[in-house]
Amino acid sequence: MPDFSSLLSLNAKNMKASAIREMLKFTQKPDIISFAGGLPSPDTFPVDDLKTAANAVFDQQWKKALNYGTTEGDNTLKEELLKFERDEGAKIEGKNLLIVSASQQGLDITAKIFLDPGDYVIAERPSYLGALQAIQSYCGKVLGVELTREQDGFDMDLLEKRFAELQKQGKKAKYIYIIPDFQNPGGYCWSLEKRKALLEFSYKNNLPIVEDSPYREIRFMGEPIPSIYLLDQEGANRGNVISLKTFSKILTPGARVGWIVADESLISKFVIAKQSMDLCTNVFAQCWLAEYMKTGKIHKVIEATQKIYCEKRNRMMDALEKYMPKNPDIQWTKPEGGLFLWLSLPKSIDTDKLLLTAVEKKVAFVAGSGFYFDNPEHNSMRINFSFPTTEQIDEGIKRLGEAIKDALQKV
Numbered sequence: 577m578p579d580f581s582s583l584l585s586l587n588a589k590n591m592k593a594s595a596i597r598e599m600l601k602f603t604q605k606p607d608i609i610s611f612a613g614g615l616p617s618p619d620t621f622p623v624d625d626l627k628t629a630a631n632a633v634f635d636q637q638w639k640k641a642l643n644y645g646t647t648e649g650d651n652t653l654k655e656e657l658l659k660f661e662r663d664e665g666a667k668i669e670g671k672n673l674l675i676v677s678a679s680q681q682g683l684d685i686t687a688k689i690f691l692d693p694g695d696y697v698i699a700e701r702p703s704y705l706g707a708l709q710a711i712q713s714y715c716g717k718v719l720g721v722e723l724t725r726e727q728d729g730f731d732m733d734l735l736e737k738r739f740a741e742l743q744k745q746g747k748k749a750k751y752i753y754i755i756p757d758f759q760n761p762g763g764y765c766w767s768l769e770k771r772k773a774l775l776e777f778s779y780k781n782n783l784p785i786v787e788d789s790p791y792r793e794i795r796f797m798g799e800p801i802p803s804i805y806l807l808d809q810e811g812a813n814r815g816n817v818i819s820l821k822t823f824s825k826i827l828t829p830g831a832r833v834g835w836i837v838a839d840e841s842l843i844s845k846f847v848i849a850k851q852s853m854d855l856c857t858n859v860f861a862q863c864w865l866a867e868y869m870k871t872g873k874i875h876k877v878i879e880a881t882q883k884i885y886c887e888k889r890n891r892m893m894d895a896l897e898k899y900m901p902k903n904p905d906i907q908w909t910k911p912e913g914g915l916f917l918w919l920s921l922p923k924s925i926d927t928d929k930l931l932l933t934a935v936e937k938k939v940a941f942v943a944g945s946g947f948y949f950d951n952p953e954h955n956s957m958r959i960n961f962s963f964p965t966t967e968q969i970d971e972g973i974k975r976l977g978e979a980i981k982d983a984l985q986k987v
C-alpha cells in the first residue's frame with residue numbers, strides 16, 4: 577500500500593472523519609431504534625408528484641437536463657426559488673441567488689472564500705458538525721459562544737467579551753455562523769431581540785452573518801420570527817447576511833439541491849469558487865425540482881411535514897416525561913420546529929460511554945461531544961424525532977431511560 581501521508585496538504589491533514597457518520601454505521605442495525613440520524617421521514621416525500629415531474633423532464637426537456645448547465649443554476653428553478661423567497665418577504669433578484677449542491681456546499685463555499693489558515697468563525701456552542709468540519713478543512717478555527725439559559729440566542733455580553741479577547745490576541749474573525757431556527761443539534765430558536773442584537777454586532781464589527789436555515793419552514797408551533805436576512809433588508813439593508821437554504825428538509829435531501837441568497841458582490845465570488853468544485857449542480861435534479869415547484873404543491877408538502885413532525889415531537893415529549901429518571905439535572909429542549917432535541921444529563925454521565933450501553937439496549941443517539949469544535953461537553957446528546965415511528969419513539973425512549981437509570985446507579 578503506498579504511503580502518501582507526508583504529501584497531504586495542510587487542508588487534508590486538517591480533515592477529520594465525522595464521528596457521527598462513523599457512529600451511524602454501527603447504529604443502523606435493523607433491531608436498533610435509532611434517534612441518531614438526521615433523516616426526514618420518508619412519509620413526507622410526495623413520491624407520485626415527484627415521479628410525474630421527473631417523467632415530464634425526460635419527455636420534454638431531456639436535451640437540457642442531461643447536459644452540463646451553468647454554474648449559477650438553472651433559470652427556471654431560479655425563477656421558482658425567487659417566488660418562494662419573495663413569498664417570505666425577501667426583496668431579491670436573480671443576481672442575489674446561487675443554486676448550490678445543497679446547503680453543505682454552501683457551508684464549504686463560504687469557508688472557502690473567507691478563511692485563511694488560522695482565521696476564526698464565531699459560532700454557537702454546540703453547532704452543526706458539518707459546518708465545523710467545513711471550517712476545519714480550510715484550516716479555520718471556531719470561536720464558540722454558548723447560548724443564554726433561555727436558549728434564545730448568544731449571550732451577547734459573552735460574545736463581546738470573547739471577541740475582544742480574540743482581537744487582543746491579534747486573531748481575526750471572518751464571519752458569524754448560526755442556525756437561528758430549530759438549531760441542529762439543540763432545537764433552539766433565536767428570539768427576535770437576539771437576532772436584532774446580532775445584526776447590530778455584525779454591522780459594528782463589519783462581519784457577515786451566515787444564516788443557515790434548513791429547518792426554518794418546519795415550524796409546527798409558536799409564532800414565526802423573521803429571518804435575520806429579512807431583518808437586515810427591512811432595516812439598515814447593508815447586505816450583511818448570507819442565507820443558506822435547501823430542499824433537504826422541506827422536500828427531499830436526495831436531490832442534493834439548495835440555494836444561497838446574498839448580496840450580488842458575494843454571489844459573484846461564490847460562483848467562481850463553485851466552478852472548481854462541481855462546474856454546476858446536478859442539472860437533471862434542478863430541472864426536476866423546477867418542474868415540481870411549478871405545481872405550487874410545495875407549500876402543502878411543508879404543511880403536511882409540520883403536522884407529521886409535530887405529532888412525533890409531542891409523542892417524544894410525553895415519552896421523555898414518562899421514562900426519564902426524575903433528576904433536576906436531566907433536562908431536554910422543547911423545540912417548536914425542526915427535527916431534533918437536546919437532552920442534558922448530570923455532569924457525572926459521559927454520553928460517549930453511555931452510547932455503548934444504550935446500543936446494548938438497542939437504542940442509539942448521537943453523543944453531544946461531536947458538536948463542539950473544541951473543549952467538548954460530555955453530558956448531553958442529540959435526539960432525532962423525525963425519522964422513527966411513534967411506536968419506536970415510545971419504546972426507544974423507554975430503553976434510553978433505562979440506560980440512563982443504570983448509568984446513574986453506577987456513579
Ligand SMILES: Cc1ncc(COP(=O)(O)O)c(C=O)c1O
Binds near residue numbers: 680681823834
Ligand atoms: C444546520 C444544517 N446545515 C446544513 C445541513 C446540510 O444540509 P444539505 O442536505 O442541504 O446539504 C444540515 C443537514 O442536516 C444541517 O443540519
